[in-house]
Every structure is written in C-alpha cells, then in structure tokens.
Amino acid sequence: MTAGNDAVIEARDVSLTFQTADGPVHALKDVNLTINRGDFVSFIGPSGCGKTTLLRSIAALEYPTGGTLTVNGMTPDEARQKRAYGYVFQAAGLYPWRTIAGNIRLPLEIMGYSRAEQKDRVERVLELVELSGFGKKYPWQLSGGMQQRASIARALAFDADILLMDEPFGALDEIVRDRLNEEVLKLWARTEKTIGFVTHSIPEAVYLSTKIVVMSPRPGRITDIIDSPLPKERPLEIRDSRDFIEIAHRVRDGLRAGHGDGV
Amino acid sequence: MTAGNDAVIEARDVSLTFQTADGPVHALKDVNLTINRGDFVSFIGPSGCGKTTLLRSIAALEYPTGGTLTVNGMTPDEARQKRAYGYVFQAAGLYPWRTIAGNIRLPLEIMGYSRAEQKDRVERVLELVELSGFGKKYPWQLSGGMQQRASIARALAFDADILLMDEPFGALDEIVRDRLNEEVLKLWARTEKTIGFVTHSIPEAVYLSTKIVVMSPRPGRITDIIDSPLPKERPLEIRDSRDFIEIAHRVRDGLRAGHGDGV
Amino acid sequence: MLRGLLPVLLVWLLLWLAVESLAALAPASPLLRRVLAVAIPLIFGATILWLWEALVAILGVSPVILPPPSAIAARFATSLPVLWGDFVQTVVKGALSGYVMGCGAAVLAAVAVDRSTFLQRGLLPVGNFVAALPIVGIAPILVMWFGFDWQSKAAVVVVMVFFPMLVNTVEGLKASDAMQRDLMATYGAGYWQSLWKLRLPAAMPFIFNGLKICTTLALIGAIVAEFFGSPTQGMGFRISTEVGRLGLDMVWSEIAVAALAGSAFYAVVAVVEKGVTFWHPSQRGR
Amino acid sequence: EDVTLQLKWVTQAQFAGYYVALEKGFYDEEGLNVTIKPGGPDVAPVQVLMGGGADVMVDWMPSALAAREQGAPVVNIAQPFKSSGMMLTCLKETGVTGPEDFKGKTLGVWFFGNEYPFLSWMGTLGIPTTGGAEGVEVLKQGFNVDPLLQKQAACISTMTYNEYWQVIDAGIAEDDLVTFKYEDQGVATLEDGLYALEANLADPAFEEKMVKFVRASMKGWKYAEENPDEAAEIVLDNDETGAQTESHQKRMMGEVAKLTAGSNGALDVADYERTVATLLAGGSDPVISQAPEGAYTLAITDKALE
C-alpha cells in the first residue's frame, strides 16, 4: 500500500489557448508536471489561473494546443476510454431528471455494475457524504452544499484509478469539510488512487497533499511545486506542526506572488 | 453614518415547510430574528440547515408557511417591489446571452439608470471584483471563481438598501477573499446598507459581522445569535484579538452542536 | 430489369460511402471546411438525382408519371420568366407576408397567454382547437372571404403557422430557469422588463424552432391554398394546372423552385438563429 | 375478369351509367368484376391509367387529346355523352348580354385540363385571356359557385347538370342569370368518353374485355336514362362520402340523361372532327398543335353493338 513511483500523469510544455471573439486567452502556458501513482496533488492558485483547465486537459475534456500530456503512458483520450477517471466538477452538475440516488447510479449503470452492487454502492456513498435519506429527492430539492456532496458521492461510487476533484468542498462548512477531508484521506490510503484536487484553502491543500502545485494567472502557469514532507498518516492535529505551518507559508507566498502584489 | 437602531427585518415564529413527493421537509421552524438598519448579519450553519431558505424568504423568493416576516414594516413582497434588495445567489446564475458587462448592466437597465451612469458603474464594480478587461467575455468563457465575482459585481452595481449574499466567496481563494472582505466592509461603512451574508467560514463570519446567526438543521432553526462586540473599524489584524477568538469559539461550538455530535 | 438495377445500387453505395468519408474529414483550414459543408449535401443530392435519372431510364417510367431530372432541367431553363412570376406571386406575396403576420401574431398571442393565467387556461385549449383546423377546410373559406389573389393565400399561411409558433413560444417562455427568474424578482422587475430581458432571450431557441418549422409550412400553405382558387399565376396554380395537362416536367420545375426557395428561406432563418442563440449549448457545439 | 374504371370526378349522377351497371349486375352478366374509382380535384385520370392503377377511364376529349400529344397514348373507345353540358353562367346585373361584353370582365374557369374548351372559345372570339380592358381576367375557379355568389367574377363555368343548379339553389332566379352554352356557341367539345391505353388495346384479350365493358356500361346508361330516380338512389348508395343529397342527384340524373340521350356509345366521327377543329382553332396558342392520329377506335363499339 505504499505509493508507487511510476509516473501516471506527465505534462511536458503543455499550453492551451482559447480563441475568443476578443482575442486569444492563454489559459495554460508551458506547464511541466509529473504525477506519480498514488500521489495526492493539490492545485492552488488565484481564480482564473487555469486550474480547471489543467484538470480538464488531464481528463481529455480539453485538448492542449501545445506540448504533450500523457496519462499512464497513453493520451488522455485513450485513458478516458479505459475509464481511468472519476471527476467532480466545480459546479454540481446533477441531472435534474434523476433523483439523487439516480444521479449517483448513473456511472454505475454506464459501467455495467449489477443491480445489487449499484444499490449497495449508492447506499454506501450516500452515507459517506451524509446524505442518507435524501436518495429519493431531486437535485433542486437539495441545498447547494447537499448538491455538491451528491456530486462527490457520484464520483466516489465507482472505482476510478484517477480521481480529479475541482473544488469539491467549496460550499461546505468547516465541520463537514474536515470530516470529508478525513474520509478522502482514508479512501486514498485504502486504495491506490491518484488524486488531483483543486482547492482554495491553503490548510486543506497542505493537510491532504503529497504534492502541492501553485499556479498563477495570465498566462496560466505553474509557479511552484511543493513536495510535502508530511507522513501519510495525518491526524487533524498535524495542522499545528512546524512542517505544516512552513509549507502553508510557502504556499501563501506563492499565491500572493500569483496575485501580482508584493504583500 | 452610524447604524440606526430601527428594525429592518423582523421574523416572528417563521416556519417554512416544503412538500415533496416523499413527505414534508421542514426547512425552517420557529425562526425569530430582528435585524436592524445597518446590521451586518452572517448566517452560518451546516449544509442544509435552511440558510438559503431564510435568505430567500427575506427576499420574497420563498413564502413562509407559518409566522410573520416583515421588511421595513412591509411584507417582503412589497419591499421587493420597492427594489429594496440586492441578492447574490449561491450559484452565479449569469444570463448566458449577455456578456459579463451586460449581466452587470442588467439591474441598472431595469432600474432605469442613465446610459452614462450604467457605463460608469459597470466599470467601477468590475474593477472592484478584479475583472476589468473581462467585460466583453461571455459567462461560459470565465472560470468558476470569475463567474462568482461577476455575480457579486452585479449585486453591488446598484444601490439596494438590503444586500443579501448567499456564500458569495465560496469559490475564491484566501487572498481575493480577504480583499473582497475588506471591500465589502468599506462599502458597508460608507453606505447604510443592511447586509445578510451566508458563509461557511467562521473567521469570515466573525470578521465581517455585527451579528452572527448560527443555525442547525432538521428542522432548520436558529440555535444561537451572537452580537459582536468588535468595533466597526476592523483591520485584518483584528483576527488575532481575544474577542475575535472567543467569538469564533462560540460559533464553532454552535456549529458542532448543529452537526449533532458532541465533539 | 433486376440486372440493370444492381450496378445502380452499387454506385449509389459507393457514393454514399464517399459522402460518409468526406464528412468524417475535419480539415484544419476553415475555407476547406466551408467548402466541404457545401459539397457534402450537393454530392448527396447529386447522388439522388442520378439515381432518379437511372431508375427512370431502366424501369422505363413514363414521363407523364415521373419525368427524368434532365427533362425537368431542360424545362426549367426554358420557363424562367413563368417560374419567376409564379415565385413572386406565391412565395413573396403569399408565403412571406403570411409568415411574418402569422408568426408575429403567434408570438404576441403567446405573450398574452403567458401574461394572464386566465387567458392561459381559457385561450390555450380553445386556441389549440381553432389553430388545428385543417388547411383543406379553411382554404376555400378564406378564398371566399379574402378573394382570389395573394391576400387569401397569406391568410391561409397565417392560420397554418400560427399554431406551431404558438406552441413553441409558449413552451419557450417557460424555459428560463428558476434562479434566472428569481434574480429578476429580487430586482422587483416588472412583467415587461423580465419578459424583455429574461423570458424572451431564454425562449429564443424555442422560438427559432417554431420559425424554422414554419418556413416550410408557410410555403406548403401558400401553394396548397392556390388549389382552391387563384389568379392564373402562382406555383400552386401552375402545379395543379400542369398536372391536369400532364406537363409533369413543369410540375417538377415548380417543385424545384419550391424546394430551392424553401431551403433558402430555412437557411436564412437558421443563420439568424445562429446569431441570436449563439449562447445556447446546441449552437456552441460540444 | 377484373376491370378498374377511373372516374374523372367524385361519385355523382354524372357517372350513373357505370354505377347502375355495377349494381344491376350488368357487368356480372358479362363476367366482369368491375371496380369504380372515384376521382377528385387532383386526380389526373390519365396518370392513373399510365401508372397501371386503372384499365379504362372517363375523361373529356380535349384533355385526352392534349395528353396524347404529351406522350400518353390514350384512345377513345366509346362516347356515351353525345352533347356538351358545359356553359358559362353570368349574373345579369353585371351587364353581360353576349360574348362581346366579356371584355374587361372577370371570368371563372376550371383548370386541371378542363380549361381547354374555354381557351378555344376565347381563341375563336379573339379575346386575350391575359386581362386588361381588351381582354378577360381569368380566375382559377375552385370547386363551387361561390365566386359568382360573392360577385368575385362576372361569369363562371358551370355544367348544365350540376353547378348551374347550385346557383339556382342558392336563391338566384333564372331570370337574373345569362347563360352561354358551348353547344350554342358552336365550340362544343366532346365530354365524358371512355379511354384506354393504345398498348393495351393491341392485346385481343384486353380488347375483348373492353367490348364487354362498354356493352354493359351502355346498358347501364340506357337503364339510368329510363329510371332516373332509381339511378340517383344507386349513386347515393355508392357515395362513400355521404355528402350528396337526394334531390340534387335526381335532378342531375335528369339533366345528364339529356346529354347521353343521343348516344348509343359509339363515337360520332363528325363530333370528333368538330372537337379537333375547335381545339386546333385556338388562335395563337391552340390546345393541340396538329390533328391527332389514332386517337379513337370504333372497333370496340362496333363489336359491342353487334
């Protein structure tokens, strides 16, 4: 159960430019990054710096306009066809015509899980995100945070090697957030998943990650990659440790720099 | 420019029950609350506890099924027709057929501001939320955080007496968040706005508010109302003061209790 | 005969495959892409025409049943003035004016229906009822009321396009989502403001849906109405007269004009749609 | 033996002879199994014939000859209608008293192959049909007599046995009308005849079948002439639309009987020549450009009437 050291995701000089009516937008520029099997990588950076775009490129939802990006030695597209990804979008994106349980069942149906297995897993992840009893509700009958949790549950319901989460805990309060952080860590420790995780919370990034990627905008690029020295076992108290505070500091500095102010 | 002491929003035994296919949901139960002119009220509580529902009821987007709710001595509906509200939704909710500038201009058009004034204000709030230069983009061309900022700008563009914001800063990183917190405080100090503000961040709630409302779910109710002793002038450093930490503690305890665990 | 058919089918299959592979191409150059976009339907159409010509020849179909495309083309080329006159009479005077009036009236009616729940409950069921009157029944009546010239054709078109337009617009006016409407509510926006700034823009995809369907309906309506009385000009008049005279090549020439005019009409609406509803997922692609 | 007959118009007493022959078993007697297909405003009988949908059709000679020139080799095999029932009916109040008054007026005309007699007539009169003060304005007349009642046209086309009576029924007195029968104007053309395809007629078996068919049909016609009320009832029973009224059909039968009276089924070649001459005389734009060859055969009626 130790993290392997083979590269799962490799980005070499990846660039991505959107063409818009009033000129090109350089969402990513010369991004170089290696993510190994079993890594827990957080992406942090000011709004609009390309975190979502990078995550989407990894999942083959966006195609880089320059450089090469490989996943398990394949193109992202091929990896997608092997169903390598679980993805949590920045907005919940639940299908309004399906109940919460139905939404969570969706990937299971598509991947051909048996009926019994489907039921089982839906139950389990609903419990995980503290939504037991809400399975029969429709998305619009849920609060914003509940919708977000449902979408997390949807991504956790099946076994993807690579879990990509775009600000999954943005709409949650500290307490649920802490609890879900722990759950994600447990899941990560138990399986060999590689996790890519976008967050705006510095403590969260430091607490969860083995690697923290700090980005900065216009053009979107990586300004710092921090390999965390924290042990894999992480009680909540670790957040008061020296190492923790040091890393948090470094991240905050990177973030400030990205915001373009010397503060 | 001192906060008056007259009640702007008065809730007496307000209850709200949603009827759904599998039984009623008690989103609010016996809520009693008085908000005075010039108050800055934060609502905090676990996901699904009824914060959004309460805010929506104040803005006459939802109608309580019990109790009475008055705004400036009128029904919320009448107040709405007097254009008393600025509202920032939990999701950005920008109109896809309008550019960012067009979206911000929308309330100004509706309220009959002059062309020149419209242009002026759009410029100003775009700058405020750090989106200058993105006015001509369409919503889907913006990152999640940028969309959220645009929706904040939209609510700040016109002069509503009562500003209701539902987790406006959820998708923003610490640095922008701090900056916007300061801006909102400045705005609040400058004008006589009454502000209702939903957040999941305890420090944010304590830093901003004159009154913190702690809620708990199933049924949604108010468990604690904390009047902040902090002065109106609040440098960022205030967050290390004793008073601050004490209040934060009290809020956290209330939140824990709402989560139904003794921890 | 069967032996004659086989190679025809084979060639058709080959052409279809060619179209298929052409469509699969996604050339980088935008110019080439545009050329392809035009070429593909043309090739497809040419295939059909060629198939038609071949089948008519092989099966020995009489020209009074189905003339070959070559004969139609020949007749087309020699009858341009007549075709033009008929086109103006039927399409420009009859169909277009009726289309504008009918679609306009339907949108207004939809707004009225949407505005008042009373009307919604009262007018919509009755409206469905009235607007679904079959053209064959109303055409003679409208000819009786509005005379033989284009006015009665326009009236028929109005009645024909009204219902599809109404249904689509009513559906479209419901299409804005809850949060978008709530936003308007917080501004205390009046009915007309939220109609103008929210409901109508959000309804545009549906409205254009209706407008597109109505382009072809308008043409059918204007032509069919001429069967029930007309001056001695117009596409419907020509068609019904020439069928009786067994001038099938002329009939198909008129049909070709109708198809060209209809496609052009549809294309114009589609282009406008693209401009107006650029924000809709169906237009933004993927 | 199966025979399918395509009518030129909807089921009405105009075709009583065939329905009578069917109902009275005259076709059965000949060993024929006859199907009668009603026509309608958009059915071109020639097309049905060419498409193999029928063996024999009822059509007017002008349109049959025009079709023949278009490359549809139809041949007249019998002519149950001796005289023409077509006329132009005008409102007296419009001031029309004779053909010279037509100029500048609006006239209703049937198209769909029925316009030829009118065009020929105008050709003979030398009146252009393109409108203006010196010509006549032509309207494509719909199915009924409304244009006259609504005063949208000064005159409309009518048949003695049908539309004329609709005008009367509508409440206009005969005195208020002026009529011009094509017969009287010397431009009569032959109406309802039976036509079959030249190629089929080359087959002796088919020819034999047609002989039987014509013989039985004529028997039907003569029966109908003698028993108009019964014939009208038979027509009514065969009208699937259920829209015909008894009084109208009985009267129609009476009028139709006048037109079939002079015929035993055989085509009178003099009538044929007159029709061709009229059609050729159409001025600048004659209906047919040259006298047709082989457009009729007397062989069938010769055998049928033996």
Next chain:
Amino acid sequence: MRSVLPVLTVIAAILLIWYVAAVGMNAQWARDQAARAGVEIGWSEIAVDAMRQERPVLPAPHQVALEFWRLTWTEEVEGRRGIVQSGSLSNRSLVYHALVTLSATGLGFLIGAGFGILLAIGIVHNRAMDRGVMPWAIASQTIPIVAIAPMIIVVLNSVGVSGVLPKAVIAAYLSFFPVVVGMVKGLRSPDAMQTDLLRTYNAGAMQGLGKLRFPASMPYLFASLKVGVAASLVGTIVAELPLGGAGLGTRLLAGSYYGQTIQIWATLIAAALLAAAMVGAVGMVQRVTLRRMGMAR
C-alpha cells in the same frame, strides 16, 4: 377544472364575435337578394336573414351546432343508416368519417414521429447525416405535398398498397419534419458540463443518448409532437382528397364542392375536435412523463 370558467368566457367571447361577423359577412347577400326581389330591407331584417341563410358566407354558430348535431347524434341514432338501425356507423355521419381519419392520422403520426426521432438521432450522432440529410429533409418539406400526394397514391396503389397506409404515409411525411427539427435541437440541448460528465465515464453513444440526450430533449420533444400530430392530421386530410373514399378530408371537399358552407363548418368542427383531442392526448402523455421524470413544474 379551474379552467372551466376561463374557457367558457373565451368561448362566449368568440361566439359573440362570430355572430357579429356572421351578420356583417352575410349582409351583402341579404341585400342583393332583396334588391333582386325589388324590396327595401333594414338592419333588423338583415340580421334575421343573416342567421338563417342556406349558403351563408359565414354560418351562424347555432346553424353549425345544429348541423353538427344532425350529422352526428341524429344521423346515428335516428337515421336509416345509423348505428342504431343498421348496426354500423352511417357514412353520412361525421363520427364515421372522423374515425376513418383518426386511424390514418394516428398511424401516420406514429410512423412520422418514430422516423423523425430516429432521423434526429442519426443527425446528432453522424456527421454525414447532419451535413447530407438535413438540407434534403428541409427540401422535402417544401415540396407541395398536395401536388404529389395523388402521384404517391397512384404509385402505392400500383404496387398493391391501399387502404389506410397511403394516407398514413402522407401524414407521416408531414409530421416527421417538426419532430426532426425539434429533436435535433433537443438532443443537442444538454450543456457542456452534462456531456463532459459522460465523457469522463467514457459512456458510449447509445448510453449518452439514453441517459442524457433523450431526457434532456423532453421539452422540445413534446412541443414538436404537438405540432407533429396536427401536421399529421393535415396530411391525412390532404391525402384523402384524391382518394375519394371516406374521411373528413373527402367530406370537407364534398361539402365545399357543393357549396354547403354549414356542412363544411360542421366538418371543420369535427376535424378541430379531433386535432384538439390528439394534441390534448400528447399533452397528457407529456404531463405524465415529466412528472415521472421529476421535471414537472
């Protein structure tokens, strides 16, 4: 049930306008007749006459209602050929003709809607079809169907297809197009995030269709189906013209041919009732489906 009062109000308004219009439009004939008879008449006589002409330009509502009643209830219950006395529906009654038309319309609608949906699916999934077929589907609709309906029927008849099928084919021809246009739009309406989600699952085209595109297209589908069913009725009636058999189309034509305005209007009412019933049925299916899918508002 809440709609009873509004509907009645609207109907009352229509009847009022109708009566006024009837007097206005029939006045000319009344005056002309009086002039021909050489008498002077005033408005009161005109009004009375306008409501009982035999061939009015616009028959009065009660005339139409009476005729409708006569051609349905009276004909079936009291008529010699009616169902009570003969055991089968009378060919003079609108009930019989409406049923004939309904069967062809229904069949045509099913064929047309089914084909339309399939075509839309093809167009959305296959570039060649999108580029190649759509323009021709459009062109096909601009062909005046009435012109070729008789030809189609002649051809179908000559290959031995007859009865309800030729009519249904033409009904289908008219009804498939609204369905194609609406469904293409509807199937393309899911937003980027919704399709992206399925992409991350690497769902196949069929799964994308069943789980996303089809459910998302429901509002468009039903709007199109309502238009399609009305179009199907138009198609059937048009197809009935050259067939000359039974059916509301032939019936309208016959009425029109003999200038029996009142009968035409009664038939029109029957046709409109039929259309309204079918549109209503689609609406019902819509409500049930949307409720099942939790999309009812």
